[in-house]
Amino acid sequence: MNYKELSNLIYPELAHTPEEYEAMYPARELPEGAKVTRLGPSPTGFIHLGNLYGAFVDERLAHQSNGVFYLRIEDTDDKRFVENAVETIITSLDFFGINFDEGVTQTGDIGTYGDYTQSHRGEIYRTFAKELLSKGLAYPCFLTEEEITAIREQQDAAKLTPGIYAGWSKYRDWDKDPAIEAEIISRLEAGEPYVIRLKSNGAANVSAEDAVRNTVVDAVRGELSVPENFQDIVIIKQTGIPTYHFAHVVDDHLMRTTHVVRGEEWLPSLPIHVELFHDLGWELPVYCHTAQLMKIGEDGNKRKLSKRKDPELSLDYYRSQGYHPAAVREYLLTILNSNYEEWREANPDAPIEDFEFTCEKMSSSGALFDLDKLNDVSKGVMLRIPAADIAAWLGKWSKEFAPEYAYVFKDMNYLEQILDIGRHDARPRADLVYARQIMDFISYFFEESFEIVDEYPAEAAADAEEIISRYLDSYDHSDDNEIWFSKIREIATDMGYAAKPKDYKKNPDDYKGHVGHVSTVIRIKLMGRAQSPDVWTIQQIMGEETVRARLSK
């Protein structure tokens, strides 16, 4: 029996030939330089910051080159499937502004290079597996788990590289041994389970410097010298489903992906992909192996973001804390491209799309996620969003994640005024960070959440009652900021406080305290806390009634 006959025995009837698939999915007609990228999540229903990080690279690369960005569902691991996962993936990415041009959507596939769900593409994978079989570049393998374990033990004992490769699977060279040929045929006919393995051309167990190497250009890391693969890796599992390696090669070729963006954990399997592309006679895509986002583990060491261990890094965490998607995007870009911050400083109001993202500017070592930095970036982003938009966005957030704050949204006009305090000054305030923080920051504006949390300053505590009553007596809601403050000064000096903090600092013995202490007493009575924006402005927004009520309580 020759290779072709064996391939026909394994896959007797297939709808199309490889050539037909090539014709069905022709090279894309796109403008010069357009990049085709894809996101290929497994439907585990969990997307974290690291996924978003990668998705941004794909999205930017495609969209800034007028290319195509598509979503492919990589569900070749049947054990990991989670219900509704696809919906979760699409909606969470959409929330952060990641939109696909093609591929799987909630209402079916879009585009002519599908099907975009790997589990629906069995026929295609079989066709190309058959192609490899018929050329003697793949073979059926009946090794059982026990046999493989035994092989591994022998290899360990002999200090050889573990795995199935030349010399270890008797099925590899079936064509040279009639007995094995007969065994394969009879087991195939009996319907016994088997996998299809690549019959690698590489030489096994040669030293690192003697290994044959190929040069692959990686857009992030530059030239990579990748050693030749020699492992007979599985391309089609017992279930008939392809492994990632095979699906990646077939899909990215047929879907005409130009740039494969993936995490650096794939670097070690690059040799496999290089061989597969070569065996199928296809051109390699441009690889962009990105560094992983890391975090500090319990042991104080850096480690990869983990789905299991870091639920707080799930995208939902940021949504529920109420980080604005634009802030998360902005932060991601700052760690994605080292020249982004500089660009942003020069173009404070430009849309993010104007920034020219490049793989070359990506770091090849993993960055730690930095919440402080995110918060800082967020302040700047929030400043650029109009108060009305923030108010509306907060309302949506509250409905979904924090209904207990419903009272904040009863009067949207009131809320907008609150959010806008000090934001249009020459040196605007930047104190809005994320929704939960904002709820706390503005809590004193609402009777529902107003409470006295700070104590009067020691310098003025004894006089607090008198300060409040004098203040209330002199209070005129129509005073402008200047008159209002001159009255505070008057109360302060009257009662033995310095009109200027400097005077008090110079001669602390001449005064009980300074005007700041006096105004802090008022601030605490009114806002419940020692720190807040300008008192006069807050009073104007709160309204006379509330001000008088709080002062007289």
Next chain:
RNA sequence: GGCGCAUUGGUCAAGAGGUCAAGACGUCGCCCUCUCACGGCGGAAUCCAGGGUUCGAUUCCCUGAUGCGCUACCA
């Protein structure tokens, strides 16, 4: 164990064979100031180690260390 990738302040990082080794976040101090925030000024803080090449290496080479990853019919 083998293989791969990485290594500049606490964090993110720029950088070139000769620099006072950018900048941002954080931190500390001062200034502005009714508090806070904003803003301004200033400080502390970094080239993993050892060899080699060189007049000179943080930069180039080697070795080691450390971290991360891969070593599945998971992706």
